[in-house]
Amino acid sequence: MSKVLFEPKQIVVPGETLAEGMDNLPGEGTFRDGDKIVANVLGLMNVKGRLISLIPLSGKYKPKRDDVIIGRVTDIASKGWIVNINCAYHAMITLKDATSDFIPKDANLSKYYDVGDYVLAKIVKVTSQNLIDLSMRDPRFKKLDGGRLIEINTTKVPRVIGKAASMISMIKEKTGCRIFVGQNGLVWLKGEPKGENVAAEAILKIERESHLSGLTDQIEKFIVKSLK
Amino acid sequence: MTRTNVNKSFRAHLLNKLQTDYRFDNRKKEEYRDIKVELGVISKAEGSCRVTLGDTIVLAGTKLGIERPYPDRPDTGSITVNAELLPMSSPDFESGPPGIQSIELARVVDRSIREGGAIDFKKLSIEHGEKAWFVFIDIVSMNNDGNLMDAACLAATGALLNTKYPNVKDGIIDYKNHGKDLEIEAQPLLVTVNKIGDSLFVDALRAEEPYIEARLSIGILDDKGTICALQKGGTTPFTEEEIAKALDLAILKSKELRKALKGGKTGKK
Numbered sequence: 001m002s003k004v005l006f007e008p009k010q011i012v013v014p015g016e017t018l019a020e021g022m023d024n025l026p027g028e029g030t031f032r033d034g035d036k037i038v039a040n041v042l043g044l045m046n047v048k049g050r051l052i053s054l055i056p057l058s059g060k061y062k063p064k065r066d067d068v069i070i071g072r073v074t075d076i077a078s079k080g081w082i083v084n085i086n087c088a089y090h091a092m093i094t095l096k097d098a099t100s101d102f103i104p105k106d107a108n109l110s111k112y113y114d115v116g117d118y119v120l121a122k123i124v125k126v127t128s129q130n131l132i133d134l135s136m137r138d139p140r141f142k143k144l145d146g147g148r149l150i151e152i153n154t155t156k157v158p159r160v161i162g163k164a165a166s167m168i169s170m171i172k173e174k175t176g177c178r179i180f181v182g183q184n185g186l187v188w189l190k191g192e193p194k195g196e197n198v199a200a201e202a203i204l205k206i207e208r209e210s211h212l213s214g215l216t217d218q219i220e221k222f223i224v225k226s227l228k
Numbered sequence: 229m230t231r232t233n234v235n236k237s238f239r240a241h242l243l244n245k246l247q248t249d250y251r252f253d254n255r256k257k258e259e260y261r262d263i264k265v266e267l268g269v270i271s272k273a274e275g276s277c278r279v280t281l282g283d284t285i286v287l288a289g290t291k292l293g294i295e296r297p298y299p300d301r302p303d304t305g306s307i308t309v310n311a312e313l314l315p316m317s318s319p320d321f322e323s324g325p326p327g328i329q330s331i332e333l334a335r336v337v338d339r340s341i342r343e344g345g346a347i348d349f350k351k352l353s354i355e356h357g358e359k360a361w362f363v364f365i366d367i368v369s370m371n372n373d374g375n376l377m378d379a380a381c382l383a384a385t386g387a388l389l390n391t392k393y394p395n396v397k398d399g400i401i402d403y404k405n406h407g408k409d410l411e412i413e414a415q416p417l418l419v420t421v422n423k424i425g426d427s428l429f430v431d432a433l434r435a436e437e438p439y440i441e442a443r444l445s446i447g448i449l450d451d452k453g454t455i456c457a458l459q460k461g462g463t464t465p466f467t468e469e470e471i472a473k474a475l476d477l478a479i480l481k482s483k484e485l486r487k488a489l490k491g492g493k494t495g496k497k
Contacts, residue, residue, distance in 0.1 A: 116235045146241035148252065148435065190241065193250035200252070 004052065006045040011057070014039050018052055027053025061087040061154040061184040063126045070144070070182035071134070073117045076109050083119065083134060086151070086184045091132035093121060100137055118144040118188065120180050144180070147190030150200055152207045154185040159210040160203055167206065167216050174223045175199040198226045239424070239439045246427040252436070253282070257429035258477060260484055265382065265492030267390045274406065275391030277492070279383040281431070283373035285317075288383035289366050290391045292410075294401060297353065297360040305352025305360035309338035311367040311380060318372035318434070336418065336459045337367065337381045340447035344416035344456035346388060351411055361393070363410070374434040377445050381418035382485055386492055388412050416456050417485045419478035420445040423466065428474055430481055442466055446478040451486065453479035 002021025006012060018030060019037040026032045029041040030052055043054035063069075063085065071083035071091060080094040095103050099112060113119060120141050125133040136142070152160065160181055161168050172179055177191030177199045187203055189196050202219050209215065249256045261282030270276035273289035297304060311334035313321045321327070326334075341347065352361040365387065367380045392406035422432045423442040432440060441464040447457030455475070460466070466474065 118235065118238075144237075146237040148238065148241060193245050193248045196245075197250060197252065197254050 004047060008045050008047050010045045011042070012039045012045055012054065013042050018045065018054075023050060025051050027051045029054030029056055056155050058153060058155060061085070063087055063089065063091070063123055063130070063132050064183070065123055065126055067123045067183035068120065068141075069123060069134075069184040070118060070120055070149070070180060070186040070188055071184075073113045073115055073119065075115065076113075081109070081113050083121070085132065085134075086182075086186055089130040089132055091121075091123070091134050093119075093134045093136060097124070097133070097135040097137055100139075113143060118149065120144060120182070120188075144188050145190075147178070147188055148196070148200070150187050150189070150203060152185050152187060152203065154183070156207045156210050157181060157183055157185060159215070160187070160206050162216060167219065170216060170220055171199050171202055171223065174220065174227070175202075195227070198223055201226065234439060242436060242439050243425045243427065246424060246429060251429070252433055255431075257427060258481070260431045260481060263382075263485065263488035265386055265488050267386055267492045267494045272403075273387070274394060274403075275387045275389070275410070277383045277386030277390060278370075279379045279386065281373075281375060281379045281382075282433075283371055284375060284379050285370035286376060286379040286383045287368045287370055288380065288387040289368075290387045290410075291364045291366070292391070292394060292401075293362050293364065294354065294359050294396070294399075295362045296358060299357075301349075302357035303353045303360075304349035305362050306349060307338065307341060307347060307363040307365060309334045309341065309365045309367070309384065311337065311369075313369045313372070313376070317369040321369075321372070332459070332461070333377060333380055334367065336377060336445055336447075336457065337365070337384050339459070340381055340416040340418055340457040341365070341384060341388070344414050344447060344449050346385065346412055346414050346416055348411065348413050363388075363391070372434060374432045374437050375420060375430075377420050378418050378431065378485070381416065381447070382489060385415050385417060386489055389415070389489075390494070414449045414456075415486070415489065416447050416449055417482050417489070418445050418447050418457070419481045419485065421474035421477055423462070423464065423470065428470060428477065430477065444471065444474050444478075446475060446482075448479060448482040451483055453482075 002023035004019045016039045017036045026037045029043050030037050037052050041056045043056040046053045046055050069085050071085040073081050074084045075082040083091045085091045121134040121136045124135045175195035175198050177189050177195050180188045189199050202223050264280040266278045269278045270289050274292050275290040277288050279286050311330045313330045315321045315323045365384050391410040395402045395405045395407050421444050422429055422440045442462035445459040449456050
């Protein structure tokens with residue numbers, strides 16, 4: 001007889017048994033140990049039919065396909081660029097996926113992206129061995145020119161973006177900044193000195209207070225007050 | 229920290245922010261973050277101090293031991309400064325043998341205290357050529373958000389001010405009971421002036437540190453501006469006028485640090 005031991009949205013810590021019996025399936029943030037399903041991360045319980053998964057409350061970024069991320073070029077290889085994407089594994093942009101321009105055979109690759117450059121790119125493939133392929137073959141993916149980066153908890157990224165990007169477009173509009181939020185927790189901002197600082201503070205405030213309701217209105221008030 | 233891969237466009241953006249006097253946390257170039265000094269935070273140390281500078285936290289503790297003095301100076305004790313940059317405090321720090329940054333930190337703090345004459349080493353002597361007190365100062369970074377150097381020296385000076393001799397009975401030190409205070413002759417403080425382009429600024433953030441081209445750490449003894457130590461870092465030179473400006477700025481800012489040290493709260497001991 002199978003039994004689920006936690007209510008949805010309850011907080012669990014790693015090592016806690018979430019369910020007993022073979023009727024349920026282990027999802028994200030959980031694993032099977034004998035006939036038990038055990039938590040892997042600190043998170044909120046989530047039950048969907050037979051699938052038991054956890055919504056993580058903290059932790060490093062785990063690469064997923066189709067995520068748009070911000071990365072730093074750390075090395076130039078013969079077939080492309082190695083990129084640090086703020087997670088445990090390095091990612092790679094191959095020559096084919098790097099730009100929509102044609103790259104001649106013996107081109108100096110550092111002309112396109114140099115070591116230390118930050119890029120906005122999309123994850124196209126994550127293998128079971130965690131080899132990550134990025135693509136920049138879309139006009140919206142590009143090298144980030146100037147500006148600054150701040151780092152936030154990856155699990156708070158959806159709150160920073162908001163429902164249908166409501167939060168982030170409000171911040172952009174009020175502060176006049178250009179902002180990119182990478183799913184890997186890196187946020188890039190560029191704007192007038194004052195507006196940029198206010199936007200950065202607002203984003204860190206969202207990260208701190210992400211559990212409150214009516215956050216968008218609060219942040220809007222905060223920005224208007226700070227900009228005065 | 230290596231400066232080999234500095235992103236030029238990010239540097240230009242930072243420089244623009246410095247020139248308009250709007251730094252990443254809305255500070256001006258010549259402004260320090262909030263400084264908090266807590267004395268006597270470690271019960272097992274002879275003296276200790278925790279300095280909080282914005283998000284940077286540095287802890288310093290002192291231990292006293294009796295050792296044989298160096299043969300060429302039979303009637304003096306000495307100090308040893310050791311700094312450890314914990315991997316927990318920053319993604320840039322690795323565990324293992326001390327790196328170049330922690331060695332520099334310890335040496336510059338050591339120099340400020342030694343050359344500033346904070347402790348009269350002759351007063352540490354117990355028995356000519358046989359026994360003297362040795363002061364061990366340990367500095368640990370708890371969180372690094374830049375400007376560890378100034379925070380570390382402030383913490384070390386604070387810990388010394390707070391240090392008491394342990395009691396000695398029949399040549400054995402009783403670390404549980406403490407007697408008189410360690411005599412401190414001067415209170416050296418470090419102010420680091422950083423340079424990017426032609427902008428000089430103090431109290432760098434971790435986000436600004438990779439872009440610093442040159443820095444000058446200035447050890448200052450008192451409000452009159454007696455200078456006791458200097459350390460230049462980075463790859464670019466300072467011009468003569470810049471050094472004069474940096475010294476004036478450092479003397480001005482050291483008063484602020486000294487005020488924070490005086491107002492330091494003493495915890496239970």
